[in-house]
Amino acid sequence: MELPGVIASTRAAVRRAGLDDQYEFVEGNAFDVDWGEPASYDLALVANLCHLFDGEANLRLVRRVAEALRPGGRVAIVDILPTERGDGPRPAVLYALGLVLRTGSGRIYPYSTFRHWLGEGGFEDTRRHNLPGPYPFTLITGRRR
Ligand SMILES: C[S@@+](CC[C@H](N)C(=O)[O-])C[C@H]1O[C@@H](n2cnc3c(N)ncnc32)[C@H](O)[C@@H]1O
CATH class of the missing domain: 3.40.50.150 (Vaccinia Virus protein VP39)
Incomplete structure (x- = not known):
């Protein structure tokens, strides 16, 4: 989970680390983002x-x-x-x-x-x-x- 303005960097870091298949990204604010069930x-x-x-x-x-x-x-x-x-x-x-x-x-x-x-x-x-x-x-x- 990361703020919309930052998540592109988060994705890039995960890609560089070769860990794409271990992450799902949730874009939003920790105080109101929907984390699902x-x-x-x-x-x-x-x-x-x-x-x-x-x-x-x-x-x-x-x-x-x-x-x-x-x-x-x-x-x-x-x-x-x-x-x-x-x-x-x-x-x-x-x-x-x-x-x-x-x-x-x-x-x-x-x-x-x-x-x-x-x-x-x-x-x-x-x-x-x-x-x-x-x-x-x-x-x-x-x-x-
Ligand atoms: C000090 S960094 C820590 C990053 C990473 N978790 C680590 O330990 O290396 C704090 C992170 O929280 C994110 N952040 C700040 N406020 C947030 C919020 N309200 N909701 C979600 N993320 C937030 C910032 O964009 C930043 O990437």
Whole structure:
């Protein structure tokens, strides 16, 4: 799924990777696009998206994702997370500064906030996994109740 103005690049990247036969493309806005039959997906990947939106929008997004997943289905969120105090790590804090400069509502959120959204949105068994690499990317998973 990608915004109409961007999806051509998405298609080109998938083609370059030779993965055309593994993708169906859905063009639209995550907040109102038709994802088809409710409760029909096993897994939803939400990669580097939540930092673009404010808290209220993210809770709406998580609820939409929950509706799309079958009971027991999983959400996997990847994002750059700060500490709970918001005082580091340095790459995360610098990224947050960039979000303030280039987006209207973007910011980075600590794990407790994702956990809250997932709980409110219909997920349980929320877990976090720090991903290897120079940036503080975190994988957060939850299971649809
Ligand atoms: C930081 S990029 C992450 C791209 C990719 N998921 C990744 O992890 O490499 C955020 C992507 O979300 C898309 N995006 C932003 N707002 C969106 C929305 N409302 N609905 C769908 N996609 C959106 C942007 O066009 C952009 O490609």
